[in-house]
Amino acid sequence: MKKILFVAVLLVSSLTVKLADAQISFSLNIGSQPAWGPTGYDHAEFYYMPDIDTYYDVPNHQYVYLSGSRWIRSGALPPRYANYDMYHGYKAVINSPSPWRNAVTYRNKYAGYRGRHDQAVIRDSRDQRYQNHWNGDRGRGNGNGQGGNGRGNNDRGNGNDRGNNGHNDRGNKGGGDRGGDHGDHGHHE
Structure with a gap:
């Protein structure tokens, strides 16, 4: 009887370890989220932007948008969204x-959020979990010019961040400003 009880306890404990292991495998991806991403999320697979009916694949740094009847993956938004402000949408x-x-479901669910511009973004947060977005790198991700976030446009949203510095900086639209001491990357002089 003791052997049966021992085997049962051993079996239950091994199942508990397996369940605990499965729960731990959920990873954090704070560092891979773009500076224009919303604050408050330790993990995000996709962002849905109701203003332009577009998704952003966070781990793969790609936009997913409808073109005709097909969903297209791309490192940048199409020209029709050239003026969309990633930091304020x-x-x-x-x-x-x-x-x-399930596009229809998400369109309906988030229709009321169109035109809202009050969402806090990672670039403007001083929460310690986002420090790689602001600690000495002026909001450009890892500071090496590639951003580590929002690839395809050097972490400048869609090249339309005008910021609040009055310089009407449009980031890298047309291949201009590449960073350095120019442009608005969260630092206001």
């Missing part, structure tokens, strides 16, 4: 695979 975090397959 609303982004909903979606942690479901391929959310564009």
